[in-house]
Amino acid sequence: MPTPFQIIDKLNLPQPLSVIHIGASLNQEIPIYQTANLNYCLLIQAIPSVFEQLQSCLKEQSTFLAIKALCANINDEEILFNIANDSDYSSIYFINDATLSLDPNLRYIDSLKMTAKTLDSIVYSTFDSSNTFQLLVINASSAELKILMGSHNLLSKELCYLYLKVSEQPLYQGGCTLEEVTSFLKLYGYNLKYLSLVYKGFGDAFYVKDTQFNLPQTTANIALNKPASQSSLSRWSKPDDAQGAVNGTKTGKYGFCTRREANPWWQVDLLSVYNLTEVRIYNRIDRYRERVKTLRVLVSSDAIRWEQIYDHGGREPFGGVYGNQLIVWTSSTKARYIRLQLSETNCLHLDEVEVYGHPTTEGIQDSD
Numbered sequence: 001m002p003t004p005f006q007i008i009d010k011l012n013l014p015q016p017l018s019v020i021h022i023g024a025s026l027n028q029e030i031p032i033y034q035t036a037n038l039n040y041c042l043l044i045q046a047i048p049s050v051f052e053q054l055q056s057c058l059k060e061q062s063t064f065l066a067i068k069a070l071c072a073n074i075n076d077e078e079i080l081f082n083i084a085n086d087s088d089y090s091s092i093y094f095i096n097d098a099t100l101s102l103d104p105n106l107r108y109i110d111s112l113k114m115t116a117k118t119l120d121s122i123v124y125s126t127f128d129s130s131n132t133f134q135l136l137v138i139n140a141s142s143a144e145l146k147i148l149m150g151s152h153n154l155l156s157k158e159l160c161y162l163y164l165k166v167s168e169q170p171l172y173q174g175g176c177t178l179e180e181v182t183s184f185l186k187l188y189g190y191n192l193k194y195l196s197l198v199y200k201g202f203g204d205a206f207y208v209k210d211t212q213f214n215l216p217q218t219t220a221n222i223a224l225n226k227p228a229s230q231s232s233l234s235r236w237s238k239p240d241d242a243q244g245a246v247n248g249t250k251t252g253k254y255g256f257c258t259r260r261e262a263n264p265w266w267q268v269d270l271l272s273v274y275n276l277t278e279v280r281i282y283n284r285i286d287r288y289r290e291r292v293k294t295l296r297v298l299v300s301s302d303a304i305r306w307e308q309i310y311d312h313g314g315r316e317p318f319g320g321v322y323g324n325q326l327i328v329w330t331s332s333t334k335a336r337y338i339r340l341q342l343s344e345t346n347c348l349h350l351d352e353v354e355v356y357g358h359p360t361t362e363g364i365q366d367s368d
Contacts, residue, residue, distance in 0.1 A: 003032050004135060004163040007194050007206050010329075016134035016161060020044070020123065020154075022071055022147060023139035025088065026053045038063055040131065044122065046070040046114065047087050067126070071140070072116035073149035083110040091141035093172030102171070102202065118150030135161045142167070142175025145184060155188040160212045162190060168201030168324065178205060193277070194329050201324055223268050223338070223355035224248050230266040234259040234347065242266055245353045250321040254284045254349035264348035265341035273301050274357035276330040279310075279338060282320040282351040289317040292350070294343040297328050299335035309333060311343075320351050334360055 008015055017039045021029060024043040033041050043058075043066045045051040051068040058064040070081055072092070083090045089099065089106055100106060123133065136151070136159050138144045144164050148155065162185065166178040178201075182192055185207050194206035228242035234257045238244070244255030246268055258264040276299070283292050297310035310328040312318075318326040338355055342348050 001196060001198075001204055002194075004137065004161060004206060005032070005036055007163075008161060011193060011208065013160075013208065018042075018131070018133045019135045019137065020119070020133050021137040021139075022119070023088075023141075024054065024137075025050060026057055029137070030054075030057065033064070034061075040065065042067065042123070042126070042133070044069050044071060044119075046081055046112075047083055047090055048112075050087055065126070067122065069122055070114040070116045071119050071122070071147045071150065072143070073118065073146045074116065075118050075121055075150075077116045079114055079116045081112045081114050082108045083112065085109050088139070089141055091172050091175075092143050092146070093141065093175050096170070096173050098167070098169055098171045119147055120151055120153045123154060132158045134159065135163065137163045139165045141165075142170055142172040145176035145181050148181070148184060155185075155190075160209050162205075162207040164205050164207070166195075166197075166203060166205040168197065171202065181205070182207075195327050197324055220356075221248070221354040222270055222274060222357055223353060226268050226270055228256075228266065228268045230256055230258050230348075231264045232259045232261055242268075245350055248352075250282055250352045252285045252321045252351060255351050257349040258347055260345065260347045262345045263341055263343060264346065265339055266348060266350070266353075267303075267337055267339035268353065268355065269303075270336050270338070270355065273334055273336045273360045274355075275360055276333045276335055276338075276355065276357040278330055278356045279328040280354040280356070281318070281326040281328070281340065282353070283318050283325065284349050284351050285320040285322065288347075288349070291342075291346050291348070292317050292326075294346075295326075295348075296341050296343060298339040298341060299330070299333055300337040300339070301335055303337050306339065307333075307335075330357075 020042045022044045041064050043054055054066040058066055079092050081092055085107055138147055140147055168178050189211045190207040190209050193208045197203040223246045226246055228246050230242040233241055236257050241256045283289055293314050295312040296308055298306040298308050300306045309330055318324055
């Protein structure tokens with residue numbers, strides 16, 4: 001998984017000078033922060049034993065501050081905090097079947113009654129107004145939304161970047177989902193820029209407050225109803241088969257289908273060069289999902305010179321209309337043509353393809 005600093009670098013945005021991390025652990029994140037040249041780093045941890053380790057390790061480092069606290073949406077609320085045998089899964093919520101599917105041996109070994117604090121109250125009672133934070137990292141076992149709801153001032157006035165653990169379905173009883181978090185953050189102007197769901201719909205999401213950097217807002221699928229083509233037609237194809245992947249309709253079945261051949265491809269012409277932000281690819285999920293395992297994504301401004309920006313590399317097939325679709329993060333890439341191609345002999349078929357971005361000032365004419 002890329003670190004938030006690597007994602008920010010790829011987006012060509014300024015690196016943060018200060019970080020808040022809720023749920024930090026000693027061995028994972030601290031070495032990354034120690035090499036990031038931060039002005040200060042606030043680490044908030046509710047588990048007493050982990051907090052003591054952090055405090056002991058960082059006592060000689062003036063740019064780091066560890067605080068023992070439980071963050072929530074309301075100040076002074078009494079909350080039962082459940083400590084798991086794997087501390088990363090400790091939570092204010094109870095384990096459900098989704099959590100156990102990640103680790104069947106997971107169990108709670110202790111619980112503590114704690115007085116919760118909002119993140120706003122912790123930060124503004126600890127730091128004066130001259131200290132501002134740009135990056136917030138939260139690993140809170142499905143309590144991310146509850147914490148964000150107690151961070152109104154930070155979200156409104158300071159934070160530029162958010163790096164969160166997310167899941168498509170609640171991993172804990174009463175926990176939040178990716179959709180709920182994303183919808184809430186849109187109210188503050190944050191947009192999803194990177195998403196990696198690696199296992200059972202669980203993974204990492206990175207959000208940027210575009211208005212902080214005067215970034216153009218992406219609101220529409222720029223591939224919708226644009227001219228599309230494919231390497232061949234199958235016996236199941238319609239005359240305009242390739243358009244089935246950019247017609248705006250997701251069915252879970254195939255929108256187009258090539259015949260079985262070496263390195264089949266499908267592509268869309270955006271009719272102008274765009275600064276791309278992401279490509280979303282919805283797999284066929286009714287059958288033959290595995291045929292996408294060697295999928296590659298290539299881009300071009302002239303349909304002659306192609307650059308590969310993604311290779312699925314034989315990994316497990318991605319999902320489609322019901323979740324876990326493939327999202328290829330393409331920030332800083334300029335292109336007019338998007339091509340999807342297999343690296344083997346097979347049929348290529350997908351449900352739908354969406355492309356997001358904003359126009360460049362370049363006037364590229366038709367390649368033919």
